[in-house]
Amino acid sequence: MVRCVRPACGEAMWYRRLLYVLVLAGAVLFQITNENYLARFLLAVCIALPLLSLALSLPGMVKCRVELFPQPAALNRGEAGAWTIGVSVFAGLPLARLTMRVTVRNLFTGERECRWVRLTGVAKRRPLGLPARTAHCGVLELRAEKIRVYDYLGLVALPLAPPHPARLLCRPIPAAAQPPAIPEGLGKPSPKSAARRGPGEDYDLRDYRPGDPMRSVHWKLSSKWDELIVREASEAAVPLPLLTVDLLGGAGELDRLLDKLLGMSQALLRVQRPHAVLWLDGAGEPRLYGVSDLRGQEVCLRALLGEQAPAAGPRLDSRPELIHGVDGPVFRIHITPEKGGDGHG
Numbered sequence: 019m020v021r022c023v024r025p026a027c028g029e030a031m032w033y034r035r036l037l038y039v040l041v042l043a044g045a046v047l048f049q050i051t052n053e054n055y056l057a058r059f060l061l062a063v064c065i066a067l068p069l070l071s072l073a074l075s076l077p078g079m080v081k082c083r084v085e086l087f088p089q090p091a092a093l094n095r096g097e098a099g100a101w102t103i104g105v106s107v108f109a110g111l112p113l114a115r116l117t118m119r120v121t122v123r124n125l126f127t128g129e130r131e132c133r134w135v136r137l138t139g140v141a142k143r144r145p146l147g148l149p150a151r152t153a154h155c156g157v158l159e160l161r162a163e164k165i166r167v168y169d170y171l172g173l174v175a176l177p178l179a180p181p182h183p184a185r186l187l188c189r190p191i192p193a194a195a196q197p198p199a200i201p202e203g204l205g206k207p208s209p210k211s212a213a214r215r216g217p218g219e220d221y222d223l224r225d226y227r228p229g230d231p232m233r234s235v236h237w238k239l240s241s242k243w244d245e246l247i248v249r250e251a252s253e254a255a256v257p258l259p260l261l262t263v264d265l266l267g268g269a270g271e272l273d274r275l276l277d278k279l280l281g282m283s284q285a286l287l288r289v290q291r292p293h294a295v296l297w298l299d300g301a302g303e304p305r306l307y308g309v310s311d312l313r314g315q316e317v318c319l320r321a322l323l324g325e326q327a328p329a330a331g332p333r334l335d336s337r338p339e340l341i342h343g344v345d346g347p348v349f350r351i352h353i354t355p356e357k358g359g360d361g362h363g
Contacts, residue, residue, distance in 0.1 A: 034172045075169035079176045081108030088186035099150035101160050115168040126156030126323045127269045154269045155276050157324040158186040193281035200349050259293035260348045262334050265327040274355040300328045
């Protein structure tokens with residue numbers, strides 16, 4: 019964690035307030051000792067000036083909005099990324115000063131960095147760019163808190179509601195991998211189809227759906243069950259490739275692990291092999307995501323990298339009940355930082 023230091027503008031505001039009090043006290047004292055036009059004029063100016071400053075600043079202060087954006091929304095580890103802090107003001111009215119505390123946290127590794135940002139002379143939609151640290155995989159989250167906007171004299175500060183946080187996905191770099199040879203026919207049919215399959219038949223039976231050809235209707239069973247039953251060519255049961263990982267170790271070790279996991283996932287997708295990814299979260303609960311295309315892979319990555327990896331915890335080998343399938347054996351491919359995975363049923 020990086021220690022945050024309060025910016026000097028907070029102290030400067032108190033100095034301005036103290037200076038104003040001293041000037042006002044001097045004007046009052048001058049008015050008491052000198053009952054003339056100049057004394058009254060100076061006192062009136064000292065009283066009206068902060069009110070005028072607030073009146074001119076208030077529309078822009080109240081309507082000011084802060085927005086956070088990642089650039090880009092997703093990238094590979096080590097690529098250049100940035101955060102954009104956008105400030106929109108009312109009718110183009112400039113703001114004298116705006117301060118905020120920005121915090122960037124890697125939701126996967128738990129690394130956190132914060133700093134204070136000070137903007138002066140803020141004009142309409144002035145963007146501010148901050149570099150994003152992408153040395154390690156994870157979902158990076160940017161938050162802006164303790165936002166204060168000041169009037170032109172710096173005597174009054176108005177707090178603003180924090181904007182929605184911005185998130186940037188820092189993906190692993192896929193390692194080269196070849197899909198393992200997965201044996202066919204190790205699965206078994208589901209109970210519903212097994213109940214409707216006759217001995218020696220090479221097809222499954224299911225309910226009729228609109229659009230099915232009438233020649234595929236099994237008329238004998240349809241008359242027996244009083245509903246239309248359709249023959250459908252059965253497919254050989256195939257074990258589901260299950261990629262498993264234990265999210266244990268330091269940031270560098272986790273990077274190597276995720277590189278190999280993503281490489282194996284992409285290798286399976288290249289041969290059009292849907293698969294699933296299984297891991298244990300920080301609470302030791304199983305998380306299972308199916309991956310059938312690149313979009314599903316992105317969803318799985320965001321879920322995996324969007325929560326902190328456990329510093330220590332049980333391994334999947336201690337939960338054997340999780341390594342099985344509903345319709346038959348599961349072909350498990352366990353990924354480690356040292357190797358891309360060895361498959362076994």
